[in-house]
Amino acid sequence: MVAGTAPPTAAATSTTRPTLMVRSPGPFSPDVAEGLRTDIDVPFTDTVDCSGRDCTLPLDVLAPSTGTGLPTIVLLPGGPAPFDARRYLDALAGALARRGAIVFLTSYRSAATSNSRADSIQDVRCAVRFARAVTGDYGGDSDRAVLVGHSLAGDLALTAAIEPETDTPGCLHDGNATPDAVVGLAPDYDVTIPDSLDAVPPVMLASGSNDPGSTRGADVAQLLIDAGRQAEYREFADTTHVQLIDPAITPGVVDLVFEVLNQTADE
Numbered sequence: 001m002v003a004g005t006a007p008p009t010a011a012a013t014s015t016t017r018p019t020l021m022v023r024s025p026g027p028f029s030p031d032v033a034e035g036l037r038t039d040i041d042v043p044f045t046d047t048v049d050c051s052g053r054d055c056t057l058p059l060d061v062l063a064p065s066t067g068t069g070l071p072t073i074v075l076l077p078g079g080p081a082p083f084d085a086r087r088y089l090d091a092l093a094g095a096l097a098r099r100g101a102i103v104f105l106t107s108y109r110s111a112a113t114s115n116s117r118a119d120s121i122q123d124v125r126c127a128v129r130f131a132r133a134v135t136g137d138y139g140g141d142s143d144r145a146v147l148v149g150h151s152l153a154g155d156l157a158l159t160a161a162i163e164p165e166t167d168t169p170g171c172l173h174d175g176n177a178t179p180d181a182v183v184g185l186a187p188d189y190d191v192t193i194p195d196s197l198d199a200v201p202p203v204m205l206a207s208g209s210n211d212p213g214s215t216r217g218a219d220v221a222q223l224l225i226d227a228g229r230q231a232e233y234r235e236f237a238d239t240t241h242v243q244l245i246d247p248a249i250t251p252g253v254v255d256l257v258f259e260v261l262n263q264t265a266d267e
Contacts, residue, residue, distance in 0.1 A: 017052070213241060234256060
């Protein structure tokens, strides 16, 4: 050190992590929110790592204005995509809530934030834990939590159901992270189904016949059945990847989700 030069202070030598700026998608449109209670950009994590940046993960809640003991849906968008892109599922989220469910439309870290698949699974499990913890505030039943994922998220949802639970550092709530049932809508499968499985919740997989990117649904369902688990595959005729999650075009998708929800009521 040069004589007469003061040593660097702690403040001078410390570094500040950058923060990932998360854009809000704003309020739901009136046609989506009609008759519903909606809360937007609700944080379900503390500060977590978005590949070297601090970030907090948001979700939206859509709930009927009245009712108790309603089923709970954690709805996962496809990706990888920025957090605010979850809103492409807003019509489906609104239709499910109006049918009588508490819907948590959630984001998760992915390649879009330079995060790993393991981080995505961690966030999916955190969203289930968070939904179970707070759904009662909206009239929901914490013991009827169904995970519904579209495209990439259908695969994430299935993985979260068939693999052992893991810790979710930064999650705002603890508890059961395994969903009571899974619905995969046009998944792009990356999961490996073992020859035998421990207890796994019921699984419903669905695709459109005009969706060349989702062709393994029947095979994956059969692998689950061969492993001794309850699974089923449905195909919607003349339906594309996007049409499958549009209730105005494919109203049967809402019926499908509630068919699975009704199974959880019988358990």
